[in-house]
Amino acid sequence: MRALAFLLVFASGGAWALESGAPLPPLSAPALGDPAHKVAFGDTKGSVVYVDFWASWCAPCRQSMPLLQSLQQRYGARGLRVIGVNKDVSVADAHRFLRTVPVDFTLVQDAGDALAHAFDVKAMPSGYLADRHGVVRFVHRGFTAESGAALEREILSLLDETR
Amino acid sequence: MKRTWIAFLLLGGCVHVAPYDRGYLARPDMALDAGLGTARALEKIHPSKEAASGGASVGGGGCGCN
Numbered sequence: 001m002r003a004l005a006f007l008l009v010f011a012s013g014g015a016w017a018l019e020s021g022a023p024l025p026p027l028s029a030p031a032l033g034d035p036a037h038k039v040a041f042g043d044t045k046g047s048v049v050y051v052d053f054w055a056s057w058c059a060p061c062r063q064s065m066p067l068l069q070s071l072q073q074r075y076g077a078r079g080l081r082v083i084g085v086n087k088d089v090s091v092a093d094a095h096r097f098l099r100t101v102p103v104d105f106t107l108v109q110d111a112g113d114a115l116a117h118a119f120d121v122k123a124m125p126s127g128y129l130a131d132r133h134g135v136v137r138f139v140h141r142g143f144t145a146e147s148g149a150a151l152e153r154e155i156l157s158l159l160d161e162t163r
Numbered sequence: 164m165k166r167t168w169i170a171f172l173l174l175g176g177c178v179h180v181a182p183y184d185r186g187y188l189a190r191p192d193m194a195l196d197a198g199l200g201t202a203r204a205l206e207k208i209h210p211s212k213e214a215a216s217g218g219a220s221v222g223g224g225g226c227g228c229n
Contacts, residue, residue, distance in 0.1 A: 057189035087183040116183045124182050 017120040017139075024049065024134045025118035029108035032086050032094060039083065039108050042134075047081040048158045049130045050151075053116065055087040056097035058124040060143040067148045069103040071155060076105075078159050079132065085110050087124065127151070131158045 018025070028040035041051070052068055054061040065084070072082045082105040088094040091109060098107075110116055119128060123141040129151065130136045138154045140147050180188065187193065197205060 053183060055183070055186060057186050087186070089186040093186070113181075113183070116181065121181070121183045124185070126182075 017122055018118070018128065018136060020137055020139060022136050024051070024128070024130045024136060025115070027115060027118055029085065029110055029115055032084075032107035032109045033091060035109070039106055041083075044081055044083075044130075045134045046132055047079050048075075048132055048155060049134070050080070050082045050127055050155070051085060051119070051130070052082065052125055052127045053085045053087055053110075053119070053121050054125045056093045057088070061097075061125050062101060063145075064125050064127075064143040064148065065101045065103055067151075068105065069101075071152060072103075072105040075155060075159060080155055080159065082106070083108060085115050087116065087121075129154055129158065131161060 024041050024044070026040075026042045028038045028042075031037040031039055041049075050068070050071075052064065054065060068082050068084070072080060084103065084105060084107045086094045086107060086109050088097075094107075094109075108115075119126065125140075125143050127140040127143075128136050129138040129140070137158060138151070140151060191198075196202070
């Protein structure tokens with residue numbers, strides 16, 4: 001019976017998610033549709049960064065992406081930087097989605113799942129809000145109107161923190 | 164020990180698909196329920212193939228033409 005319990009514990013695939021207080025993983029990823037251009041997460045210090053994992057098949061992303069676009073437009077000048085990590089199987093699916101939900105913040109692709117593993121993404125969409133020192137302060141899993149409003153308040157509080 | 168082996172065998176069939184890897188599973192043709200048109204076609208064909216009129220069908224001789 002003890003062996004069975006052990007087995008179930010290991011079979012559950014326990015993993016430690018990236019939570020508040022952890023630094024942003026020092027990774028880089030190719031830009032969506034332009035693999036020659038690499039975006040490095042380490043270059044974002046000094047900005048408040050929101051890393052959002054999204055996909056065209058993710059229904060709540062239809063609501064979250066326009067909000068992120070609006071937040072980037074309103075707070076970009078104050079130091080907000082939104083980075084969208086696309087998890088589509090094909091880049092064409094992502095571009096089809098972006099034709100209906102256009103955004104102009106930084107988009108990267110994660111074909112080998114390296115970013116998804118590093119952030120240990122538990123839901124779609126998942127967002128990680130990091131302060132100007134590159135430390136994750138808030139994590140959002142899933143998206144609702146309430147969590148969108150909370151995200152804006154958190155962004156404003158981080159933008160107001162002294163550098 | 165026997166229980167452990169049974170658990171091993173059962174767990175072998177379980178695959179965890181990460182939330183970010185569910186693009187294929189989200190495709191409409193991966194839905195468990197068929198679309199409305201396909202479901203109606205299957206409903207019509209099934210009793211005919213079984214050579215009997217099912218609960219969802221009108222009477223028929225199994226020719227599939229009713």
